[in-house]
Amino acid sequence: MIQGFIAVYLREMIIVKRRFKRLVASMAVSPLLYLLAFSYAMGGEVKFDGFTYTEFLIPGLVAMSSMIQSFAIATDINVARFYWGIFEEFQAAPIRNAAYVAGEVLAGMTRALIAIVVILLLGLAFGVNLDYGPLLWVAALLNSFVFASLAVALAMLVRSHADQSLLTSFVITPMAFLGGTFFPVERLPDWAENILFFLPLTHASESIRAVAFGRVPDWRAYAVLAGVGLFCFLLALKTVNKAKD
Amino acid sequence: MIQIENLQKTYGKIRALAGIDLRVGQGELFAYLGPNGAGKTTTIRILTGLTKLSEGTAILNSYDIRTRSRAAKRQCGLVPQQINLDGELTVRENLDIHGRLFAMAGAKRKQRILELLDYVELLERADSLVKQLSGGLKRRVLIARALLHHPRILFLDEPTVGLDADIRRRIWGLIKKIQQDGTTIFLTTHYIEEAEFLADRVAFLDEGRIVALDRPDRLIAELGGWAVDQLADSGMQTRYYPDREAAREAMAGRDTGFTLRRVNLEDAYLAQTGKKVK
Numbered sequence: 303m304i305q306g307f308i309a310v311y312l313r314e315m316i317i318v319k320r321r322f323k324r325l326v327a328s329m330a331v332s333p334l335l336y337l338l339a340f341s342y343a344m345g346g347e348v349k350f351d352g353f354t355y356t357e358f359l360i361p362g363l364v365a366m367s368s369m370i371q372s373f374a375i376a377t378d379i380n381v382a383r384f385y386w387g388i389f390e391e392f393q394a395a396p397i398r399n400a401a402y403v404a405g406e407v408l409a410g411m412t413r414a415l416i417a418i419v420v421i422l423l424l425g426l427a428f429g430v431n432l433d434y435g436p437l438l439w440v441a442a443l444l445n446s447f448v449f450a451s452l453a454v455a456l457a458m459l460v461r462s463h464a465d466q467s468l469l470t471s472f473v474i475t476p477m478a479f480l481g482g483t484f485f486p487v488e489r490l491p492d493w494a495e496n497i498l499f500f501l502p503l504t505h506a507s508e509s510i511r512a513v514a515f516g517r518v519p520d521w522r523a524y525a526v527l528a529g530v531g532l533f534c535f536l537l538a539l540k541t542v543n544k545a546k547d
Numbered sequence: 548m549i550q551i552e553n554l555q556k557t558y559g560k561i562r563a564l565a566g567i568d569l570r571v572g573q574g575e576l577f578a579y580l581g582p583n584g585a586g587k588t589t590t591i592r593i594l595t596g597l598t599k600l601s602e603g604t605a606i607l608n609s610y611d612i613r614t615r616s617r618a619a620k621r622q623c624g625l626v627p628q629q630i631n632l633d634g635e636l637t638v639r640e641n642l643d644i645h646g647r648l649f650a651m652a653g654a655k656r657k658q659r660i661l662e663l664l665d666y667v668e669l670l671e672r673a674d675s676l677v678k679q680l681s682g683g684l685k686r687r688v689l690i691a692r693a694l695l696h697h698p699r700i701l702f703l704d705e706p707t708v709g710l711d712a713d714i715r716r717r718i719w720g721l722i723k724k725i726q727q728d729g730t731t732i733f734l735t736t737h738y739i740e741e742a743e744f745l746a747d748r749v750a751f752l753d754e755g756r757i758v759a760l761d762r763p764d765r766l767i768a769e770l771g772g773w774a775v776d777q778l779a780d781s782g783m784q785t786r787y788y789p790d791r792e793a794a795r796e797a798m799a800g801r802d803t804g805f806t807l808r809r810v811n812l813e814d815a816y817l818a819q820t821g822k823k824v825k
Contacts, residue, residue: 309647317635387631394595394625395648396617 306397310405314378318413329371329417330424333363337428340484350486353515357432360425361511362483364442367421368414369481369503372446373474375410376453380466383457389545403454403538410450411443418442432514441519444527445506449474451534458541482507502530548573548608549594549700549733555602556589556755563589565755566603571748573608573699576722576732578742580816581752587735588628590752591704594733595625608699621649624698626689628705628735634678638669638688641677642695649696656695663691667721683714690721700731707741719745743812753820766815774814777805785814 318325341356348355383389392402422434456473460466481503487495498504505523512519549571556564564586571577579587592598594605596616605612610619632641639660646656664670667687677685686706693701703722707715715738722745726732736742742749743763750760759766771787773794778784787810788794798805 305647305650309644312647313633313636313640313644316640320635382633386633386635387627387629388633390597390627390631391633391645392648393597394620394623395645396620396650397648398617 303398303401306395306401307405307408309395309397310392310402311408314375314406314409315412317378318409318416325413326416326420329367329420333367333421333424336363336484337424341428351515356425356428357430357514358486358511359484360421360428360430360432361438361514362507363421363425364418364438364514365445365481365503365507365510366478366483367417368442368446369449369506370474370478371417372410372414372448372450373453373470374413375406375450376457376460376469377466378409379406379454379457380460380463384463393545399539399542403451403535403542406454407447407450407535407538410453411446414442414446414450433516435513437519438510438513441506441509441513441524441527444524444531445502445510447531448502448506448527448534451531451538454538455534455541458538458545477501477503480504482511502527548606549577549731550606551590551594551603552605553603554590554593554600554605556586556593556598557601563755564593564601567752567755567757569750569757569760571731571733573731574726574729576726576734576745576747578746578749579733579735579752580739580742580749580812581735582820585752586755587752588704591625591702591733591735595623595702596620621696622699624693624696624701624730626686626693626701626703626706628708630682630685630689632677632685632688632692634676637674637676638664638680639673641688642692645692645695651696659695659697660691663694666694667691683710686710686714686718687721690718690725694725694730698730700733701725703732703734703736705735705737707736707738715741739811739813739816749812751816751819759815759819763812763815766819767810767812770810770814770818772810773807774810775805775807785817787814787818 336359337356340359344355350358456469460469480498481501482498487498487504487508490498505526509519509523549569551567551569554564554567567590579590581587589598593600594607594612596612596619607619608622610622612619636644642660642663643656646660651659661670664673667690669684669687669691672680672684677688680688690706706722707718710718719741722732734742734745746763748761749763749766750757752758771789773788773791775786775788775794775798776783786797788797794807798807
């Protein structure tokens with residue numbers, strides 16, 4: 303189990319290492335544009351609970367980037383499946399499906415971790431220095447666990463690269479904008495707030511922001527993320543098994 | 548050893564394998580021939596754990612592929628028809644990942660990688676990215692990868708497809724060498740002369756069933772030793788004769804329009820199935 307898991311994870315890390323500079327640059331582009339556009343456009347005039355909009359934005363970007371980068375493992379899996387054909391190398395090996403899923407999920411979480419560091423460094427460059435205590439990292443990692451597991455589960459269901467980009471358009475992009483990244487969810491009407499409660503990213507954004515602002519986060523949000531993550535992981539096990547035909 | 552009984556596979560309403568019974572002995576080189584869609588690759592995919600079987604049993608060196616799938620997979624090395632190496636990794640990294648997947652210990656794995664790269668004459672390309680290699684070199688990497696974990700059964704699914712004749716001959720030499728080391732080899736190929744040259748026994752597969760199974764020389768001998776191809780209005784007609792003299796007598800009085808030649812495995816296949824191997 304362990305050797306198989308290490309093999310799957312190591313393969314992804316070799317690729318990350320080989321593309322590291324390009325990867326970091328791509329992780330920085332969108333957050334940098336958001337920071338430039340929103341921070342300068344809003345200036346210091348817009349404040350939420352005594353924090354500037356830039357300070358409000360950084361925790362949201364941490365949540366959003368950890369989601370996007372961990373979900374991006376789906377693209378790598380499908381390049382491996384459809385372009386290189388090496389998913390079959392894993393299927394023909396005497397490893398458990400759990401080893402494969404765990405290796406890919408951890409690879410997605412590692413990508414997310416790199417993205418979080420990039421965002422926090424960008425924040426520092428914009429003069430933002432919040433509380434980055436352990437609970438912030440726990441929330442960000444739980445968030446990336448959810449989306450990396452979802453990515454593995456869905457990657458097994460798609461039949462082409464085109465299907466993969468559809469998933470991003472219909473799942474990730476709406477969540478990125480509605481999950482409490484750019485505005486406080488509680489300012490929306492009750493019905494909208496109730497809907498957004500069901501998005502894992504909303505819980506991640508609120509928890510990360512609470513820690514960053516020096517408040518005590520709601521433990522129920524962590525429980526939701528852990529629960530959804532576990533469900534997605536089990537779903538991934540099922541879809542990997544089904545991918546055999 | 549490979550033991551297959553009543554192996555069946557259906558995809559919806561399509562029956563890819565209609566009940567295969569087969570035994571391949573330890574150290575035997577067994578060739579599996581048939582036209583496109585006959586079920587050759589499906590059989591290999593089932594035996595190597597890539598596809599689930601619908602009915603029947605398959606046992607690899609006493610491990611049932613359904614109940615002891617991981618133990619059965621440890622017995623197998625696979626050279627697939629489609630090259631499935633990771634182009635973004637080097638040759639050595641591809642082999643290293645494979646060794647880890649088969650739980651090979653570090654020092655042993657590194658040593659074995661060097662041995663096999665030497666075996667397939669690729670030591671100097673160990674740190675090249677796979678995407679920079681030619682098709683023939685990639686095929687050799689696939690063979691090295693399949694042998695890395697000391698499999699007792701090697702599945703070769705069209706191992707020389709698309710390769711130049713000289714590279715194909717080199718790979719034939721390599722396959723013979725692997726068999727001499729005691730490995731059971733299960734080979735599918737479109738190149739009938741490849742099976743004739745390499746195989747101890749041959750099975751002809753047609754529409755998911757084995758229609759003939761024997762040593763190549765016996766299958767050929769059933770038709771006779773010599774053949775005469777003659778161009779007729781309905782196309783090429785071939786007649787078989789027990790020896791050269793009998794064939795020449797039958798053609799007496801005709802100077803042109805026919806070819807006298809030895810019977811080969813393709814004749815045996817055509818006689819059994821009425822189809823060309825494509």
